[in-house]
Amino acid sequence: MSTRLLVNSFTYFIMKHTEKELIALKEEVSEMWRLVLSQLEKVKQAFLSNDVELAREVASREKRVDSFELKIDADCENYIALYNPVAIDLRLVLSLIKISITLERIADFADGIAKYIIDESANPESGDLKEDLQVETIFDAVIEMLSDSYVALESENTRLSGKILAKDETVDEIYRNAVKILAEAIRDKKIDAENGLKTMLVIRKIERIGDHCSNIVEEIVFYIDAKVLKHSRNNA
Amino acid sequence: MLETRNIDFYYGSFHALKNIAMEMEDHTVTAFIGPSGCGKSTFLRLFNRMNDLIPNTRLTGECLIDGEDIYHKSVDVTNLRKRVGMVFQKPNPFPKSIFENVAYGLRVAGISDSRFVAARVEESLKGAALWDEVKDKLKKSAFELSGGQQQRLCIARALAISPSVILMDEPASALDPISTSKIEDLIHILKKDYTIVIVTHNMQQAARVSDKTGFFMLGELVEYNDTKKIFLSPEKEETQNYITGRFG
Numbered sequence: 476m477s478t479r480l481l482v483n484s485f486t487y488f489i490m491k492h493t494e495k496e497l498i499a500l501k502e503e504v505s506e507m508w509r510l511v512l513s514q515l516e517k518v519k520q521a522f523l524s525n526d527v528e529l530a531r532e533v534a535s536r537e538k539r540v541d542s543f544e545l546k547i548d549a550d551c552e553n554y555i556a557l558y559n560p561v562a563i564d565l566r567l568v569l570s571l572i573k574i575s576i577t578l579e580r581i582a583d584f585a586d587g588i589a590k591y592i593i594d595e596s597a598n599p600e601s602g603d604l605k606e607d608l609q610v611e612t613i614f615d616a617v618i619e620m621l622s623d624s625y626v627a628l629e630s631e632n633t634r635l636s637g638k639i640l641a642k643d644e645t646v647d648e649i650y651r652n653a654v655k656i657l658a659e660a661i662r663d664k665k666i667d668a669e670n671g672l673k674t675m676l677v678i679r680k681i682e683r684i685g686d687h688c689s690n691i692v693e694e695i696v697f698y699i700d701a702k703v704l705k706h707s708r709n710n711a
Numbered sequence: 712m713l714e715t716r717n718i719d720f721y722y723g724s725f726h727a728l729k730n731i732a733m734e735m736e737d738h739t740v741t742a743f744i745g746p747s748g749c750g751k752s753t754f755l756r757l758f759n760r761m762n763d764l765i766p767n768t769r770l771t772g773e774c775l776i777d778g779e780d781i782y783h784k785s786v787d788v789t790n791l792r793k794r795v796g797m798v799f800q801k802p803n804p805f806p807k808s809i810f811e812n813v814a815y816g817l818r819v820a821g822i823s824d825s826r827f828v829a830a831r832v833e834e835s836l837k838g839a840a841l842w843d844e845v846k847d848k849l850k851k852s853a854f855e856l857s858g859g860q861q862q863r864l865c866i867a868r869a870l871a872i873s874p875s876v877i878l879m880d881e882p883a884s885a886l887d888p889i890s891t892s893k894i895e896d897l898i899h900i901l902k903k904d905y906t907i908v909i910v911t912h913n914m915q916q917a918a919r920v921s922d923k924t925g926f927f928m929l930g931e932l933v934e935y936n937d938t939k940k941i942f943l944s945p946e947k948e949e950t951q952n953y954i955t956g957r958f959g
Contacts, residue, residue, distance in 0.1 A: 562955055
């Protein structure tokens with residue numbers, strides 16, 4: 476029997492209390508996940524429409540994400556100390572610790588982008604440049620990676636992992652193109668160097684979010700299939 | 712090396728062990744885990760033929776130590792039990808002094824050289840990490856020792872006859888955590904010189920002390936693998952359900 480969240484009330488009633496604790500832990504991570512997803516969606520909207528108010532909202536909610544990380548960390552430590560989990564239970568707890576750390580980092584990137592929008596509100600990039608850089612596409616890609624990995628954990632199914640990891644390739648490609656486009660724009664003086672570099676940093680943050688989503692997928696595969704993908708994908 | 716091939720064992724008509732095949736390397740610790748009545752202690756007791764003492768039992772298959780079938784007609788059971796020592800769940804010292812408890816096996820074997828016996832007793836008590844605690848009271852009754860010390864005395868008694876294999880049937884289940892920890896430390900040390908097989912109901916103990924773990928259920932060896940593998944990613948769902956406490 477696995478620790479599925481989707482249990483009916485009778486199953487929950489007869490479940491061991493250690494399993495109920497695990498389900499509660501998993502639900503905490505899911506809640507954090509939903510918050511981080513919402514942060515990403517909002518910061519994308521804020522960036523595309525230069526919406527400073529929305530960016531401020533993202534920045535102000537960053538502390539909630541940090542609180543989630545601390546709480547999940549403490550709860551996982553307690554679970555290990557009190558229940559000595561093994562096998563799939565141990566893998567789940569270890570994965571949840573790492574996933575919550577990774578989600579917090581993703582939220583940090585969203586916060587960094589939000590602060591950039593606030594700081595640079597008087598000097599926004601042109602809509603044409605954003606289009607050339609495929610900002611919306613790269614944002615959508617990482618949001619999809621994060622939401623697909625959420626579904627993978629909720630449904631305890633790693634079939635989506637291949638699709639998510641493939642999406643990271645798309646993200647990397649958009650990032651590489653963006654570097655070229657921005658270098659060219661700076662060289663041709665279509666954009667000043669400082670602005671160009673700052674925009675580059677935003678794109679870089681989104682690309683890093685993609686990397687973190689891949690790390691989350693690796694944790695899910697470790698939990699469900701007991702396979703270690705870390706550092707092996709490039710060699711595969 | 713300990714090895715079994717196609718072992719089936721019956722208590723009367725009850726089929727207690729079903730087609731068990733297993734190999735245990737020298738100088739390793741192997742833990743047997745499984746729910747009560749699964750056959751793990753029965754299997755353990757095959758290796759020093761303790762089950763021979765139970766009437767109306769029947770064994771088929773081969774049970775080998777260093778390639779020799781220990782159930783062959785030519786095998787002297789007394790000699791076998793010198794090679795295969797055993798420690799039980801409850802410490803069972805004899806109503807004798809600490810010294811005489813350890814010397815007992817040597818005396819039964821006809822060794823009368825008192826210097827040799829004294830040296831062997833000291834060596835065995837040191838081997839069981841008990842010497843420092845009892846060296847000044849060797850003539851005192853073994854019953855004056857604490858439960859944990861009594862269990863280490865029984866281990867010393869097993870070591871005195873220079874076995875190559877030590878069987879332990881829940882050796883720490885009646886002990887407090889500190890005594891348990893001493894027994895577990897001792898198992899790590901003894902592994903250098905002996906092959907150890909331990910039956911335990913304590914999952915964490917199996918994880919802490921053993922190199923390999925065998926999971927038994929309803930007389931079958933469900934899974935046998937490296938302990939790390941069993942406790943992180945067991946291959947069989949039954950193993951996972953048992954060690955995570957979902958049944959058993």
